[in-house]
Amino acid sequence: MKYIDIHSHLNLEPLKADHEGVIIRMVENNVSTITIGVDYETSKEAIEIAEKYDFIWAGVGLHPTDNTSEDFDISKYETLAQNSKVVCIGECGLDYFRGADESTKEKQKELFKRHIEVAIKVGKPLMIHARPSKGSQDAYEDALEILESYKKEHNNLFGNFHFFVGDITIATRALAIGFTMSFDGPITFTNDYDEVIKFIPMESIMSETDAPFAAPVPYRGKTCEPYMVKEVVKKIAEIKGLTEDEVANAIMTNAKRVFGI
Numbered sequence: 001m002k003y004i005d006i007h008s009h010l011n012l013e014p015l016k017a018d019h020e021g022v023i024i025r026m027v028e029n030n031v032s033t034i035t036i037g038v039d040y041e042t043s044k045e046a047i048e049i050a051e052k053y054d055f056i057w058a059g060v061g062l063h064p065t066d067n068t069s070e071d072f073d074i075s076k077y078e079t080l081a082q083n084s085k086v087v088c089i090g091e092c093g094l095d096y097f098r099g100a101d102e103s104t105k106e107k108q109k110e111l112f113k114r115h116i117e118v119a120i121k122v123g124k125p126l127m128i129h130a131r132p133s134k135g136s137q138d139a140y141e142d143a144l145e146i147l148e149s150y151k152k153e154h155n156n157l158f159g160n161f162h163f164f165v166g167d168i169t170i171a172t173r174a175l176a177i178g179f180t181m182s183f184d185g186p187i188t189f190t191n192d193y194d195e196v197i198k199f200i201p202m203e204s205i206m207s208e209t210d211a212p213f214a215a216p217v218p219y220r221g222k223t224c225e226p227y228m229v230k231e232v233v234k235k236i237a238e239i240k241g242l243t244e245d246e247v248a249n250a251i252m253t254n255a256k257r258v259f260g261i
């Protein structure tokens with residue numbers, strides 16, 4: 001496959017219901033994907049889907065704000081994480097977007113640390129969801145503080161910030177600990193990310209869709225699918241002044257290096 005969407009949810013509706021159609025459109029467009037769990041059930045489903053196709057891999061983890069009612073047991077995720085089709089731990093991280101009080105933040109940080117420890121133990125990268133409160137970088141600052149302290153003891157800790165909306169200061173800190181950053185649909189309809197995309201070296205950039213969310217131009221308003229990642233690649237190429245082929249190849253190389261696919 002020429003393209004990779006490193007973060008999709010084929011395990012969520014409406015993609016789950018049109019599973020076959022979604023896969024056919026991926027094949028037609030030369031697109032592979034890593035499909036990501038947001039809780040225990042969807043993590044198991046991600047593995048089930050990945051086991052059926054050699055161009056699909058899985059991520060397992062508990063999203064910081066999805067299904068907070070789950071009876072969380074990290075050992076269950078650790079067992080899933082050992083599956084050979086699992087190529088990342090997550091999505092996990094910190095989400096302060098809808099407002100989080102101190103006790104919620106503490107809870108999210110504890111959950112995040114358990115995921116980091118699994119990633120270190122199984123030697124697989126993190127797939128990080130960090131979403132700051134409006135007009136701030138708070139979730140990134142807290143996530144990086146935690147990651148930087150683990151990194152001192154565990155040099156094998158690595159990963160990717162998914163749906164990256166951080167600024168150049170945050171990107172600099174992420175690069176310093178060897179993490180990559182992925183971009184998706186919104187870069188095709190706002191210029192807000194142009195500067196940070198120009199700043200991050202090509203070897204630290206990934207493409208994703210977060211399907212079924214956040215469809216890129218010209219598919220806005222439709223259900224987002226992994227094949228649409230081509231539009232994200234095209235936009236990165238435009239911002240970077242590279243060809244689409246150069247960017248697609250670079251991202252595939254990055255994905256092989258980071259996710260071992």
Ligand SMILES: [Zn+2]
Binds near residue numbers: 007009036210
């Ligand atoms: Zn996601």
